[in-house]
Amino acid sequence: MRDRFRALLLHLLLSASLITAVLTAIYCVWYPSPIASAAGLSDLVVVVVVVDIVLGPLLTFVVFNRAKKSLRLDLACIATLQLAVLAYGVYTIGVARPAWIVFNADRFDLVLAHELEARFTGKAAAEYRAASWTGPRWVASVNPIDAEERNSLIFESATGGADLPQRPDLYVPIESQRESLKRHAKQLDELKQFNPAGAVARLRQDWPSADGWLPLMARARPMIVLIRRSDAKVLGIVALMPWSP
16 A cells, blocks of 8 residues: 555656646746637646646556556556646637737727637738737737728627638738827726725736736636736736726
8 A cells, every 4th residue: 555655646646747747837828818718828837737637647656556466557558648638738728718918999808719710810911810829919000991891890799700810911010000099098087986996906016017908808807908008018918997897
C-alpha cells in the first residue's frame, strides 16, 4: 500500500507540474486577464484539471503493483490517456480562444476564434484573415457600403446569423474610428450606478489617464473598456459592470 501512495503522489506531482505550465501559458497568452473571466474559460479548465490531476493519479494508485508484469504497460496506457485528454482540452480551449476585440458602433465585442464567419474570411484584408495565436487583437467593424449588403447583414443577424463583429471582411483599423470612439465614450462617474464606489475609485487610481469607457460584450460576463478621450486611445479592459446585472 505504501508503494501505491508513493506512486500516486509522484504521479500527482508530475501531473500538477505539467498542467500548471500549460495553464500558465493559456492564461498568459490566449486569455490574458481579465479576458479569461469574460470568455468563461473556467468551465473548460475545471474539466481538464479534474481529468489530468485527479483521474490519472487515481488510476495509477489502482493499478500500481511492483509484482505485476504488465505494470509498465499499464502506466504507459494511463499516461497516454492522460496526455490525450490534456491535448484535447488544450485544443478545445484553443479553438475557442479570444481572437478579436471589435469596436462595433457604440460598444466592443469579444469575438472567439470559432465564432468568425469562414464564408467571409477570404474577402477580408490580409491582416484580418487569421485569428491570432498570441492573444486577442483590437479592431473596429463598419457597415457595408452597398445597401443590398447592409440589408442582407441586418436580416442574417436578426435571424441568428453573423453580425458585424463576426465578419472579418468588415474589419478596419481601430484608429480609423477615433471620432466615433470619442463620441460614444461614457463618463467614468456613470459606473457608480452599477459598481461599488470603491471599485470606481480604485479604477481612477490604477488608470489615471482614463476619462471614458465603453461596454464590452462577452460570452460569460460583460466588462468595460477604458478610453482616453483626448486621442481616443484604448487603454485596457477592467472587470466592472457596464450596466445593472
